[in-house]
Amino acid sequence: MTRQTLLFTLLFTPLLAFAHAGEDHGDGSKPAVAANVAPRAEAQTELFELVATPGNGRLTVYLDRFASNEPVTGARVEVESGSWKAVAQAADNGSYLVNAPQFAKPGQYPLVFTVQAGDDADLIETTLIVAEAAEPEAATSGYGSGSMWWWVGGALAALAAVSLLLKRRQRGRAA
Incomplete structure (x- = not known):
């Protein structure tokens, strides 16, 4: 026996x-990192930090104080990109919305934000990069x-x- x-x-x-399926052993193609990340633009100055994300024909702008990370409410936020210019409307918790359907297309969009919050004013520049949608790769076994x-x-x-x-x-x- x-x-x-x-x-x-x-x-x-x-x-x-x-090995079983689903493990990365260093060989093969790597998925695009940005495939699952929503397009966004980020910038910061001594006064403010800003994140802008496009979606549903709008640009959502999140505005915080740089020193305390406190949302900025009641500010006037103007947005420019090339010849396009608009004033964002205040929403909840320091976020601002502006109609911007042009940011749905893939491309690089230079953005300039003019922020007036009480006695504080700032000019914030950044670039919104909208990548083309990545096609999902077919699942294969290991x-x-x-x-x-x-x-x-x-x-x-x-x-x-x-x-x-x-x-x-x-x-x-x-x-």
């Missing part, structure tokens, strides 16, 4: 060493296309061979 256990262990332990079934078939064939060998040995001892 000890030989049978040893033979079984020697035949099937190497199968445990194969074994390559279809080769996993060769390993399964090989393991079953080895199991059948070991079973046959053990039955023949038992018949030889019984005789």
